[in-house]
Structure formats: C-alpha cells, structure tokens
Amino acid sequence: xxxxxxxxxxxxxxxxxxxxxxxxxxxxxxxxxxxxxxxxxxxxxxxxxxxxxxxxxxxxxxxxxxxxxxxxxxxxxxxxxxxxxxxxxxxxxxxxxxxxxxxxxxxxxxxxxxxxxxxxxxxxxxxxxxxxxxxxxxxxxxxxxxxxxxxxxxxxxxxxxxxxxxxxxxxxxxxxxxxxxxxxxxxxxxxxxxxxxxxxxxxxxxxxxxxxxxxxxxxxxxxxxxxxxxxxxxxxxxxxxxxxxxxxxxxxxxxxxxxxxxxxxxxxxxxxxxxxxxxxxxxxxxxxxxxxxxxxxxxxxxxxxxxxxxxxxxxxxxxxxxxxxxxxxxxxxxxxxxxxxxxxxxxxxxxxxxxxxxxxxxxxxxxxxxxxxxxxxxxxxxxxxxxxxxxxxxxxxxxxxxxxxxxxxxxxxxxxxxxxxxxxxxxxxxxxxxxxxxxxxxxxxxxxxxxxxxxxxxxxxxxxxxxxxxxxxxxxxxxxxxxxxxxxxxxxxxxxxxxxxxxxxxxxxxxxxxxxxxxxxxxxxxxxxxxxxxxxxxxxxxxxxxxxxxxxxxxxxxxxxxxxxxxxxxxxxxxxxxxxxxxxxxxxxxxxxxxxxxxxxx
DNA sequence: GTAGGGTTAG
Numbered sequence: 001x002x003x004x005x006x007x008x009x010x011x012x013x014x015x016x017x018x019x020x021x022x023x024x025x026x027x028x029x030x031x032x033x034x035x036x037x038x039x040x041x042x043x044x045x046x047x048x049x050x051x052x053x054x055x056x057x058x059x060x061x062x063x064x065x066x067x068x069x070x071x072x073x074x075x076x077x078x079x080x081x082x083x084x085x086x087x088x089x090x091x092x093x094x095x096x097x098x099x100x101x102x103x104x105x106x107x108x109x110x111x112x113x114x115x116x117x118x119x120x121x122x123x124x125x126x127x128x129x130x131x132x133x134x135x136x137x138x139x140x141x142x143x144x145x146x147x148x149x150x151x152x153x154x155x156x157x158x159x160x161x162x163x164x165x166x167x168x169x170x171x172x173x174x175x176x177x178x179x180x181x182x183x184x185x186x187x188x189x190x191x192x193x194x195x196x197x198x199x200x201x202x203x204x205x206x207x208x209x210x211x212x213x214x215x216x217x218x219x220x221x222x223x224x225x226x227x228x229x230x231x232x233x234x235x236x237x238x239x240x241x242x243x244x245x246x247x248x249x250x251x252x253x254x255x256x257x258x259x260x261x262x263x264x265x266x267x268x269x270x271x272x273x274x275x276x277x278x279x280x281x282x283x284x285x286x287x288x289x290x291x292x293x294x295x296x297x298x299x300x301x302x303x304x305x306x307x308x309x310x311x312x313x314x315x316x317x318x319x320x321x322x323x324x325x326x327x328x329x330x331x332x333x334x335x336x337x338x339x340x341x342x343x344x345x346x347x348x349x350x351x352x353x354x355x356x357x358x359x360x361x362x363x364x365x366x367x368x369x370x371x372x373x374x375x376x377x378x379x380x381x382x383x384x385x386x387x388x389x390x391x392x393x394x395x396x397x398x399x400x401x402x403x404x405x406x407x408x409x410x411x412x413x414x415x416x417x418x419x420x421x422x423x424x425x426x427x428x429x430x431x432x433x434x435x436x437x438x439x440x441x442x443x444x445x446x447x448x449x450x451x452x453x454x455x456x457x458x459x460x461x462x463x464x465x466x467x468x469x470x471x472x473x474x475x476x477x478x479x480x481x482x483x484x485x486x487x488x489x490x491x492x493x494x495x496x497x498x499x500x501x502x503x504x505x506x507x508x509x510x511x512x513x514x515x516x517x518x519x520x521x522x523x524x525x526x527x528x529x530x531x532x533x534x535x536x537x538x539x540x541x542x543x544x545x546x547x548x549x550x551x552x553x554x555x556x557x558x559x560x561x562x563x564x565x566x567x568x569x570x571x572x573x574x575x576x577x578x579x580x581x582x583x584x585x586x587x588x589x590x591x592x593x594x595x596x597x598x599x600x601x602x
Numbered sequence: 603g604t605a606g607g608g609t610t611a612g
Contacts, residue, residue: 076603083604119604155605162606186606221607228608256608287609322610357611364612388612420612 058085058098065105078106079116085124092128099124100133113140115150122156126163134160151179155187162191186219189226198226202235214246217254224257233265252280256288263292268301283317291323299327303336316343318355325358334366341375351375357385364393384415391424400432419451426460430467438464459488466496475505487517494523498530506530521547 061081065073082102088095099121103113113121118141125134138147138157146153154173161169170191174184185208192201205223208215215223220243227236240258243250250258255278262271275281275289286309293302306324309316316324321340328337341359344351351359356379363372376382376390387410394403407425410417417425422445429438442461445451458481465474474496478485490513497506506527513523524547531540577583 183606218607319610385612
C-alpha cells in the first residue's frame with residue numbers, strides 16, 4: 001500500500017470512530033511524520049476527536065502541530081482543535097491553559113483569530129473566570145470589529161462578564177451595536193440573576209417581551225429561577241401562563257424550574273402537582289422537591305420525598321444529601337443524619353464544602369456537638385459557612401469559650417466572618433454572661449469587619465443585657481438603635497422583662513411587638529406568662545381571651561423523634577398520636593421525677 | 603462548525 005492508500009484507509013476509520021486513544025494517536029503521529037503532507041480532510045476529522053483531555057494527549061496534539069507546515073496549518077484546523085478540546089470541569093485552569101497555548105501557537109504561525117476562534121477562547125475564559133485573558137480577547141475583538149459584526153463574539157463576551165460579576169460590562173455590550181438575539185437577551189437576564197439582582201433580570205425579560213422577542217425554554221428557566229429567588233408566586237404563575245400560551249415545550253429543565261418556583265413561592269401543593277405530572281424526572285427534579293420543601297420548613301415532607309426517591313432506586317447526589325441533612329438538622333433526626341454521613345464515607349464523597357457544612361450543622365442541631373467538631377476538624381477546606389455552623393452550634397451548647405476560640409481562629413485562616421457569624425458570637429456571649437465581650441464584638445462588627453449590625457444583632461445584645469440583669473441598659477440600647485426595632489428586638493426585650501418580672505415595661509413592649517407583628521401569638525403567650533409569674537392571674541386570663549377572639553396564627557411548639565426510620569412529630573397539646581394517652585402518662589411521670597429532683601437540689 | 607438552562611449551607 002502506498003501512503004495515499006493508507007491515508008484513505010485511516011480516513012475511513014477515523015470517520016467511524018468517536019474518540020481516539022493515546023496509542024492510536026501515537027501511531028497516527030508516527031505515520032504523519034513519515035508520510036507528509038497530511039491530507040486536509042483527515043486532519044479535520046482527527047483533531048476534534050481528541051476527546052480525552054489528558055495532558056499527555058495535549059502534548060501529542062502540540063507535537064502534531066509542530067510537524068505540520070502551511071497550508072496544512074490553517075485557521076480552521078486550529079479552530080477545530082480549540083473547539084474540540086473538552087472542558088475539564090475538574091481542572092478548568094488546565095483547560096484554559098491548553099486553549100491559550102494553542103492560541104499562542106497559531107499566532108506564532110502567523111494566523112489571526114477569527115469569528116470562530118474568539119468565541120471558543122472566550123468560552124474557556126468564562127469557564128475559568130479568567131477575566132484578564134478575556135479582556136485581552138475583548139480588546140482584540142474591538143480592534144477587529146468583531147464585537148459589532150458578530151453576535152457570537154458579543155454573546156460570549158457578555159457571558160464572560162456575567163460569570164465574572166461585571167454586570168455593567170454585560171449591559172454595555174448588550175446595549176451597543178445593532179446585533180442582539182435571544183441568546184443576548186438570555187445572557188443579560190442570567191447576568192442579573194446570577195449577580196443577585198433577580199428583579200432587574202425580570203425587568204430585562206419584560207423589555208425583551210416589549211421588543212417582540214419570543215422566549216424559549218432556556219430563557220424561561222432563568223426567568224423562573226428569578227421568580228423563585230424573589231419568592232414571587234404571582235409572577236411565577238404568569239410565566240407558567242406564558243409557557244402554556246406560547247406552546248413552549250415543557251422539558252425537564254422547565255419542569256424542575258417550575259417545581260422550585262412554586263415551592264419557593266409557597267405553593268407546595270402545586271409544586272407536587274407539577275412534579276407528579278412531569279413525564280421525565282431526573283435527580284435535580286427530586287432535589288428541587290427536597291430542598292424546596294425544606295426551605296418551606298416542611299422537613300418531614302422533604303424526608304418523605306427522599307424515602308420515595310430511595311424506594312424507586314434513584315441515587316442521591318450531594319445536593320440531595322445537603323437537603324436531607326438540612327431536614328435532619330431541623331427535625332433533630334440524628335439517626336438518618338448519621339446514615340447520610342456513612343453514605344458519604346462509603347461513596348468516598350468529599351465531606352467538604354456544602355456536604356461538610358451541612359454535616360457540622362446537622363450534628364450540632366441534633367445535639368452531637370462532639371461529632372460536629374470532629375467533622376469540622378476533618379474538613380480540608382473550611383469557609384465562613386463551616387465556621388459559622390460550628391460557632392453557632394457551640395454557642396447553642398453553651399460551649400462559650402470554645403465558640404469564641406474558634407471565632408478567634410478565623411482571621412488566622414484568612415476567613416472573614418459575616419453577619420451570621422456574629423449572631424453565633426453574640427449568642428455565645430449571651431450564654432456566658434459576657435457583657436463586656438459582647439459589647440466589644442458588637443463594636444468590632446462595624447469598626448473592624450465593616451458589617452452593619454441588623455435587628456437580629458441588636459436582639460442578641462438585648463438578650464445578653466437582659467440575661468445579665470441589665471434590664472435598664474437593654475431598654476436604653478433599644479432606644480438608641482439607629483434602625484427600626486422589629487419583632488426580634490421587641491421579643492428579646494419582652495423576654496428580658498419576663499426574667500426580671502418587669503410587668504409595666506413588658507406591657508409597653510408588648511404593644512410595640514404587636515404593632516410590628518400583629519398576626520403571631522408569641523407576644524400574647526409571653527405576656528400572659530409574665531402576668532402569671534407576677535401572680536396577676538386575672539390579667540393573664542383576660543389576655544388569653546383576647547387571643548382566642550382574634551383568631552391568631554398559632555405557631556405551636558413542635559418536636560419530633562425518629563424511631564426505626566419513622567419520624568414522629570409532636571405539637572404542643574397534640575393528641576393525634578395513636579398512643580397519645582400513654583405518652584402523656586409517661587410525660588407526667590418524667591415531670592414528677594424532674595420536680596422531685598429539683599426539690600432535692602434546692 | 604460556534605453562544606444562553608434547573609437544585610445545595612451557617
């Protein structure tokens with residue numbers, strides 16, 4: 001066989017194979033060196049097929065290129081290779097490096113990027129959030145006029161700035177030039193939503209409708225996620241109507257986005273309905289249900305959905321497990337939480353990031369503070385969420401000193417605390433009666449960390465002062481607040497009044513509390529307890545009567561235990577359980593034991 | 603031949 005015939009044979013084989021192994025690559029490499037020049041169609045078949053992005057293969061690609069000469073070394077060949085380079089999600093930096101290496105190679109060989117090269121390079125930049133490199137491409141695209149003449153260039157540039165969080169540049173690119181298509185609109189909307197500006201995203205969608213541009217599934221998925229983030233059920237319903245009215249295909253992405261939107265908007269029943277009617281479901285569909293229900297405080301339902309998922313044999317992923325752990329944490333279901341931990345270990349899932357943080361939180365909330373600490377210490381990478389979960393957990397368990405030690409460790413690890421971290425820190429001070437320290441941390445919040453204290457932080461301080469017996473100081477603290485006190489603050493002050501039997505102050509605080517939160521029964525309950533403690537039974541009864549007449553939203557005290565995989569929920573005064581008589585009998589026994597114990601202790 | 607999609611924490 002002469003070399004021409006061999007190439008024909010190689011061409012046929014390449015055409016039918018999907019990818020190419022390193023060994024085959026090496027053989028072809030040797031072959032090329034021996035039988036140059038290489039027929040062009042063969043190259044164009046071969047290079048995009050190099051789909052295993054090992055460093056080794058990339059070295060081969062480069063050495064291929066080094067053996068080629070013009071006219072084999074042409075722009076379309078480079079474009080095919082750059083585009084064919086698989087993005088390696090585990091090593092984005094390496095993928096970008098390879099793309100830039102190829103770019104350099106083509107420049108050295110006197111070839112300039114065209115309207116196909118620029119988008120693929122920009123895509124790689126966006127994937128690695130390489131703003132600098134992307135900006136260089138932007139400059140080039142301006143000089144060559146590609147930004148204005150080619151919508152792919154414009155859109156990939158917009159995407160680059162969107163993922164890098166430079167929303168102004170996204171908007172400017174969108175506004176300049178006559179070229180804009182559905183992808184431009186979608187990228188603009190996505191840019192806003194990803195920046196945490198869902199309102200602006202929705203507005204851009206309305207602008208798009210005004211511009212008579214029709215949305216497709218991809219656009220609507222993003223718009224739905226914006227509605228979900230806004231918790232705007234009415235808007236979400238309108239989008240669903242749009243989907244119906246325009247006959248948009250309800251693919252699994254749309255279905256998942258709808259499920260998420262309905263749950264975050266508070267319509268769990270409709271979310272179930274959408275979920276049940278979906279012709280195709282994937283793990284994200286289940287995750288949307290589980291985390292959405294957990295988000296709504298329907299933890300038991302979330303676990304029921306998880307059990308159903310297990311029953312049909314669908315493998316959970318890490319998002320599933322985070323939702324399950326979150327539900328366990330809030331129900332205090334340690335047993336299932338431990339099962340998830342074992343599952344994570346068994347499947348060699350890294351107990352870092354979301355999973356690690358959720359485990360720390362779950363153990364802490366389930367009372368296993370030692371286990372929480374063990375997971376925390378075992379984490380390779382800890383972030384502000386890990387630290388906060390640990391600090392809040394320790395504070396809840398009264399491990400004041402340790403909570404503050406962990407907090408002190410944060411700057412050494414280069415991790416900035418945020419608002420929630422300080423809730424834990426102040427709660428720790430409150431439990432430890434550390435008034436001076438509490439004041440200091442509260443001041444540090446704004447002076448050192450540039451965080452603006454919110455009503456929750458003021459509430460913590462009021463709680464701290466109240467528990468320490470400084471009721472006047474607590475009252476003074478509320479008076480001097482630069483922001484409007486809300487239910488959290490008034491509630492804390494009312495709690496302080498309860499401890500110190502300050503009936504008159506309590507009465508005025510209750511009025512304030514009812515003003516900001518008229519629908520809840522908490523203020524009445526607390527106040528009637530204050531009356532009772534002060535032996536003012538008549539007032540207490542009167543208050544209870546007012547409550548009954550007002551049809552208040554009752555938020556009953558609730559607890560749950562898990563027994564043999566079944567979660568039993570108990571509400572205050574609840575008699576719905578099959579064995580409720582036995583339960584109350586046992587409860588009475590326990591209470592009398594406790595009381596005896598208390599008497600002995602005094 | 604190219605570009606845009608859903609779910610996760612304290």
